[in-house]
Amino acid sequence: MSANPASTSPWRLCVAPMMDWTDRHCRYFHRLLSPRARLYTEMLTTGALLHGDVPRHLDFSAEEPPLALQLGGSDPHELAACARLALRWGYDEANLNCGCSSPRVQRGAFDVCLMAEPGLVRDCVRAMRDAVSLPVTVKHRIGVDRIESYAFVRDFVGTVGEGGCSVFIVHARNAWLDGLSPKRNREVPPLRHDTVARLKSDFPQWTFVVNGGLVERPQIERELARADGVMLGRAAYHDPWRLIEWEGCAFASEPPLRSRDAVEAQMVRYMERCERDGTPWTAIARHMMGLRLGEPGARRWRQVWSDHRLRELPPRDVMQRAQSALSADTSACTATVDAVAD
Numbered sequence: 001m002s003a004n005p006a007s008t009s010p011w012r013l014c015v016a017p018m019m020d021w022t023d024r025h026c027r028y029f030h031r032l033l034s035p036r037a038r039l040y041t042e043m044l045t046t047g048a049l050l051h052g053d054v055p056r057h058l059d060f061s062a063e064e065p066p067l068a069l070q071l072g073g074s075d076p077h078e079l080a081a082c083a084r085l086a087l088r089w090g091y092d093e094a095n096l097n098c099g100c101s102s103p104r105v106q107r108g109a110f111d112v113c114l115m116a117e118p119g120l121v122r123d124c125v126r127a128m129r130d131a132v133s134l135p136v137t138v139k140h141r142i143g144v145d146r147i148e149s150y151a152f153v154r155d156f157v158g159t160v161g162e163g164g165c166s167v168f169i170v171h172a173r174n175a176w177l178d179g180l181s182p183k184r185n186r187e188v189p190p191l192r193h194d195t196v197a198r199l200k201s202d203f204p205q206w207t208f209v210v211n212g213g214l215v216e217r218p219q220i221e222r223e224l225a226r227a228d229g230v231m232l233g234r235a236a237y238h239d240p241w242r243l244i245e246w247e248g249c250a251f252a253s254e255p256p257l258r259s260r261d262a263v264e265a266q267m268v269r270y271m272e273r274c275e276r277d278g279t280p281w282t283a284i285a286r287h288m289m290g291l292r293l294g295e296p297g298a299r300r301w302r303q304v305w306s307d308h309r310l311r312e313l314p315p316r317d318v319m320q321r322a323q324s325a326l327s328a329d330t331s332a333c334t335a336t337v338d339a340v341a342d
C-alpha cells in the first residue's frame with residue numbers, strides 16, 4: 001500500500017501540539033524544514049487566553065502558517081470567544097484538545113475527561129463553529145482508562161460531528177487516567193492505528209488524521225493510504241531533519257533549504273531578528289538541538305548551542321563556535337579513518 005501524493009488535504013502532514021516545545025520559535029524552525037506541514041501551537045487554556053496577555057499568547061511570525069491554535073477548555077461561550085480571537089489573529093484553525101491526560105487539566109474538567117462527555121464537546125464545537133468561519137477540529141484519543149470498545153470512540157466521533165466538527169485528529173491509544181503520568185500516558189497504553197482506519201471507513205465524509213508513534217516512512221505511507229493525514233510529535237521535535245523526508249513522503253516536494261548549515265544560518269538570522277524584541281537566542285536555540293542528530297560531532301555542536309555561559313555572545317559567533325566544534329570532531333574522525341586506512 002503506498003501513499004497517495006495527489007491528496008491535497010490541508011491535514012496531510014501535521015506537527016503535533018506540544019506544551020513547552022511547539023512555541024513560535026520552534027514552529028519557525030519546523031517551517032524551514034517543512035514548507036507545507038500544518039503546525040499546531042501548544043495547548044492554551046481558555047482561562048489563560050481570556051484573562052492573560054493575548055498578544056503574548058497569540059502572536060506568530062508571518063512564516064508560520066498554515067497554523068492551528070489549540071485550545072483547552074470546556075465552556076462553550078469561552079471557547080467561542082477564544083475561537084474569535086484565533087480568527088482575528090489570523091490562525092487557520094481552532095483545535096479543541098480532548099486528548100490530554102494531565103491530572104492538572106483533569107481537575108479543570110476538560111481535555112481527556114471530555115471524551116466521556118461527547119454531548120458537551122458537541123456543544124463546544126457548535127458554539128465555536130457559530131462564532132467563526134474557521135475549521136473547528138478536535139484532537140482526541142481512542143478510549144479512556146480500560147474502555148477498549150470501538151463503539152466508545154465511534155459514538156464520540158459521531159456525536160461531536162453533529163456539532164459541526166469534520167476533522168478529527170486521533171492519538172491512537174487510550175488515556176489511562178488512573179495514576180499514569182502524562183509522559184507515561186504517551187508511551188504505555190498500546191497504539192491501535194487500525195482504529196483510526198476503521199473510523200475513516202465508518203465516516204468517509206470526514207477527515208481523520210492519525211497520530212501516535214509514527215516515525216518511519218513505511219508506517220507513514222501506510223497511514224496516508226487509509227486516512228487523510230498524519231501528525232508527528234516527538235519524532236519531529238527530536239529529529240527535525242526528518243521533516244524533509246516526511247514532507248517528501250506526504251507531498252512529493254522538496255524544501256527550499258537543503259543543508260543543515262543553511263537551516264542553522266537562517267535560524268541565526270531569525271535569532272538576530274528576535275533579539276530586537278528582547279528574546280535571547282537561548283530561547284530559540286533550545287528547539288534546534290536535534291538538527292545535527294546522527295552527524296559526527298553533533299554532541300559537541302549541541303553543547304555549544306546549549307552553553308548558557310555564551311548567552312552574551314551574538315548568535316552568529318555562537319554558530320561559528322558550534323560549527324568549529326562540529327568540524328573539529330569531523331576532522332578527528334577523518335584522521336582516525338585515515339590512520340586506520342594507513
Ligand SMILES: Cc1cc2nc3c(=O)[nH]c(=O)nc-3n(C[C@H](O)[C@H](O)[C@H](O)COP(=O)(O)O)c2cc1C
Pocket residue numbers: 016017018019020021042043070097099100139171186211212213214231232233234235
Ligand atoms: C512534551 C509534550 C507536550 C505535549 N503537549 C500537548 C498539548 O499541549 N496538546 C496536545 O493535544 N497534545 C500534547 N502532547 C501530545 C502530542 O500532541 C502527541 O499526541 C503525542 O506525543 C503522540 O504523538 P507522537 O508519538 O508522534 O509524539 C504533548 C506531547 C509531548 C511529548
